[in-house]
Amino acid sequence: MLVNVGNRTMTAKVLLTEQQISERTTELAAQINNDHPKGETLVVLIVLHGAILFAADLVRKLNMPTQIETTRLKSYAGTVSSGTVSLAIPVPDSVAGKNVLIIEDIIDSGRSLNFLVPKVKDAGAKLVRVATLLDKPEAHETEITADYVGFYIGKNFVIGYGLDLDGAYRNLPYIAELV
Ligand code: 5GP
Ligand code: MG
Numbered sequence: 001m002l003v004n005v006g007n008r009t010m011t012a013k014v015l016l017t018e019q020q021i022s023e024r025t026t027e028l029a030a031q032i033n034n035d036h037p038k039g040e041t042l043v044v045l046i047v048l049h050g051a052i053l054f055a056a057d058l059v060r061k062l063n064m065p066t067q068i069e070t071t072r073l074k075s076y077a078g079t080v081s082s083g084t085v086s087l088a089i090p091v092p093d094s095v096a097g098k099n100v101l102i103i104e105d106i107i108d109s110g111r112s113l114n115f116l117v118p119k120v121k122d123a124g125a126k127l128v129r130v131a132t133l134l135d136k137p138e139a140h141e142t143e144i145t146a147d148y149v150g151f152y153i154g155k156n157f158v159i160g161y162g163l164d165l166d167g168a169y170r171n172l173p174y175i176a177e178l179v
Contacts, residue, residue, distance in 0.1 A: 001176060003165060012159060012176035016151060021133075021161060021175065022057070028131060028148050029061030035129075035147075036099060041065045043098045045120065047112070048072040048089065049170065050105030053162035054133040054150070058103065069094060073112050085115040096124035105162050106134040110144030134158065134175070153177075 001012045036042055042064050046055040048071070059066060069092045075083030100120055107113060113130060120128050131148035138155050156179065159165045160172030169176075 003159065003169065003178065005165065005178070010178050012178050014174050015153065015156075015158060015177045016161075016175040018173045021054075021150070024150050025054070025057050026061060028150060029058055031148060032058075032101065032129075032131065033061075033063045036064055036101075038064050040099055041067055043067045043069055043095050043100045043125075045091070045095065045100055045102045046070045047102065047104045047116070050162045050164065051103045051133070053170070054105060055103040058131065067094065067098075071116070073116060075112070083111070085111055087116075087119065091116075091119050091123045093123065095120055097126055099127045100125040100129070102128065102130045104130065104132040104146070106136065106158070107132050107144060107146060108136050108139045109141040111142060113144055113146070114142050133161070134163075 002009050003012045044059055044066050046052065070089060071087065071091050072089035073085050074088040075085050102116060102120065104113060117128055129147040132146045133150040135146060135149045135152050136155055137152055156177040158175050158177045159169040160175045162170050164170045
């Protein structure tokens, strides 16, 4: 597939198929179900926009009562890696006293989650865990470990299944990497 990146064209090749994502999501949901009490409400905090598709598929497989909430981060400055992070949509008060599962699309430098997790704890969450569809361990610039990781991938930029390139390609049912 050819994709437009600014004024040039790049090739994107499939990295993870729809079926691989679906099977892995089922495995992650089983782990999450196993780790959380069935009778306690789990607040699912979806990090917009990238995690929307992953979260939608994952929550359908959870077997405890859930409450779905959203938050959104924005990074300032030129590049992602030099950017400071802030909240564009605040962490909801409803996380107070609850078990919270943050759902992210991807961990790159690790800055976003290292900013968000303390905010959720500050808001009074009883327990905070993180599920991310993708993790780029070689790109971490700060110590960060998610509790549930779908796939470890290399450093290439990826699109699809919620992940965008300048707002486009989020609706691809698979993950492709720019090569
Ligand atoms: P971090 O704060 O860990 O550096 O960045 C996390 C955010 O950067 C992700 O939530 C995502 O929005 C964006 N990001 C990082 N790597 C990629 C990538 O390969 N593709 C896309 N589409 N977004 C990415
Ligand atoms: Mg994101």
